[in-house]
Amino acid sequence: DGGITQSPKYLFRKEGQNVTLSCEQNLNHDAMYWYRQDPGQGLRLIYYSQIVNDFQKGDIAEGYSVSREKKESFPLTVTSAQKNPTAFYLCASNLGQSNQPQHFGDGTRLSIL
Amino acid sequence: AQSVTQPDIHITVSEGASLELRCNYSYGATPYLFWYVQSPGQGLQLLLKYFSGDTLVQGIKGFEAEFKRSQSSFNLRKPSVHWSDAAEYFCAVGARTGANNLFFGTGTRLTVIP
Numbered sequence: 001d002g003g004i005t006q007s008p009k010y011l012f013r014k015e016g017q018n019v020t021l022s023c024e025q026n027l028n029h030d031a032m033y034w035y036r037q038d039p040g041q042g043l044r045l046i047y048y049s050q051i052v053n054d055f056q057k058g059d060i061a062e063g064y065s066v067s068r069e070k071k072e073s074f075p076l077t078v079t080s081a082q083k084n085p086t087a088f089y090l091c092a093s094n095l096g097q098s099n100q101p102q103h104f105g106d107g108t109r110l111s112i113l
Numbered sequence: 114a115q116s117v118t119q120p121d122i123h124i125t126v127s128e129g130a131s132l133e134l135r136c137n138y139s140y141g142a143t144p145y146l147f148w149y150v151q152s153p154g155q156g157l158q159l160l161l162k163y164f165s166g167d168t169l170v171q172g173i174k175g176f177e178a179e180f181k182r183s184q185s186s187f188n189l190r191k192p193s194v195h196w197s198d199a200a201e202y203f204c205a206v207g208a209r210t211g212a213n214n215l216f217f218g219t220g221t222r223l224t225v226i227p
Contacts (some may be wrong), residue, residue, distance in 0.1 A: 078209040104156035
């Protein structure tokens with residue numbers, strides 16, 4: 001079955017450490033997205049990518065970085081510059097047009113040790 | 114800029130009762146409209162979408178939504194709620210031109226009483 005796989009499901013970060021969240025899709029989608037979800041705030045866009053080797057900042061990109069070297073993969077790095085990284089992170093993808101629904105992975109929960 | 118308002122943070126209904134979740138949007142034209150559902154610790158699942166045409170759209174799990182241009186609303190309804198419908202529901206809008214992003218509301222958490 002096609003879908004989006006996020007790993008790990010739970011992740012812990014020490015102070016000053018960078019961590020990378022994995023997102024892989026086998027839906028042959030062109031566009032991929034990273035969202036951050038905090039209680040009571042809905043989903044906020046961190047980064048998105050419409051094609052390989054290109055990506056754009058979303059509303060809350062500070063303290064995060066991404067790469068898009070392959071169509072199937074869109075890893076998110078939470079850097080030490082992100083002072084409040086504890087959240088639920090969701091990856092999504094679609095065919096790259098705004099009338100196409102986004103398909104979501106099951107998320108990664110990041111916590112600080 | 115687009116924005117989405119879900120005025121109800123938390124709704125509690127009895128099993129078998131009807132349900133309506135409110136969604137209002139702000140956009141210069143008619144946007145693309147979506148409703149998603151999220152179970153605890155899971156990703157989001159698409160319930161239904163509106164692009165154009167018939168303003169009453171049917172979705173999965175017995176849900177429907179009605180687009181009302183005059184009220185800038187896209188409320189989600191279900192005639193009879195099941196215990197398994199307990200989850201968080203998100204309304205989202207997408208622009209017809211420009212960036213291919215979705216703007217999400219803050220969500221409504223649904224509790225179902227047996």
